[in-house]
Amino acid sequence: MLATIDRMSLTQPAALEQMPFSQLTTDQPNNAPSTFTLQVPLIAHESEIGELNIVGAAGHSFNDEQRAVLREVAAQLAVALQQARLFEQVRTGNERLHTLSAHLLEVQEQERRHIARELHDEIGQALTAAQLNLQDLTEVTKLEALPARVEDTLVLIETVLGQVRSLSLDLRPSMLDDLGLGAALRWYVKRQAERAKLMAEINADAIEPRPPTTIETACYRIAQEAVTNIVRYARATEVCVDLYVRSGVLHLVVRDNGVGFDVDAAQARASQGGSVGILGMQERAQLAGGWWSVASTPGQGTTIRAFFPLHPAERSDANDVDSHHFGG
Known part of the structure; x- marks a missing residue:
């Protein structure tokens, strides 16, 4: 038997x-x-x-x-x-938690190295030059030389202020808190597109009432990660970002016309601790009560989508949806 x-x-x-x-x-x-x-x-x-x-x-x-x-x-x-x-x-959940914890530490160290370089290489050098200019002013004997030295020092100080402002915006743009998600996304995508010489289309509705802070932050960070990946890896010439609300759900869509990638292979790498950017976007969406998906084909670009129910009951229902899925 x-x-x-x-x-x-x-x-x-x-x-x-x-x-x-x-x-x-x-x-x-x-x-x-x-x-x-x-x-x-x-x-x-x-x-x-x-x-x-x-x-x-x-x-x-x-x-x-x-x-x-x-x-x-x-x-x-x-x-x-x-x-x-x-x-x-x-x-599997413990493995994902371990991977995300390691990724968080890695990102923190990268951010610290970036801030240290900015402070030392850019801001530190500019302040040193301004200091030398001010020291030279004490030794200037001809009054006609003073305006040029003062003007040079003012330019250096303005440069430092711009670098501090840029560093602060990279860490967290104040307009996300002051003006909301749509304005912050328009500013960020336009800024990154100009730096990378990309054609950018941004359709961001004004959302009233504003979503909870956790949703705004998660949505902004997912868009930030998606656009960063486009700039670094996609070899794209165009990027399109859509933000809108339908039936009580906030939709974020980030599309590019780049080289695309194999989604199944990326999923396998994510499960083994690779593709931590993808894993991070998934987890951000889930922690904010939403879900996330990616659709991509080699040579045909990539589309990232994130969905955030704006009402508590709908966020509870969203927890029943598999937020760790790949596909359109």
């Missing part, structure tokens, strides 16, 4: 005490003796997750006591399978 467990698609719920048995008789090829199969569904949380098939020689039958034992075995197998699934989900 042979027992096997076969995975099946979910069927209509069935209570354990009403679990059906079906006995099928089939003729095997090559004149093999007839066999019968007793099928026992595996039920967990009122849904069928598999099937226990008992195959035996023709003529054998199960009495009520044996069927009761098989029913109990099937129930225990269903529980074991469900627990194995849950354990795998927890293990």
Whole structure:
């Protein structure tokens, strides 16, 4: 007698005490003796997750006591399978958490190195030059030389102020807090497009009332990551960003006409700790109560989408959606 467990698609719920048995008789090829199969569904949380098939020689039958034992075995197998699934989900979640924690530390160090370089190489040098100019002023004996030295010092100070302002905006633009998500996205995308010489189309609706801060921040950071990836990797000439609300859901769409990439391969790298940018966008969307998707084909560009329900009930419903999916 042979027992096997076969995975099946979910069927209509069935209570354990009403679990059906079906006995099928089939003729095997090559004149093999007839066999019968007793099928026992595996039920967990009122849904069928598999099937226990008992195959035996023709003529054998199960009495009520044996069927009761098989029913109990099937129930225990269903529980074991469900627990194995849950354990795998927890293990995968822990791996994702570890990957994201490592990525967070990496990003923090990169930001610190960037700030240190800006302070030392740009701002520090400009302040040193201004200091030398001011020291020289104490030694100037001809009054006609003063205006040129003062003008040079003022230019240096203005340069420093611009660099400090730019550094502050890179960390978090004040307009995100003051003017809202649409204005911040228009400013950021236009700024990055000008730097990278991209054609940019930005369609950002004014959203009233404003979304919660967590959603605005998540949406801005996802757009920031998507545009950064376009500039670094896509070799695109055009970028389009859309921001709008439909049926109580905030939609963010970032498209480019670049080289695209293999989504399945990116998903595999993300699961192994690579493609942390993709993983980060997914997690940002989920933590803000939304979900995220990417559609891309090599040679045909990429489209990033993020969706954020703006009402608590809808955000709760969104948690039931698989936010870690790839595809259009």
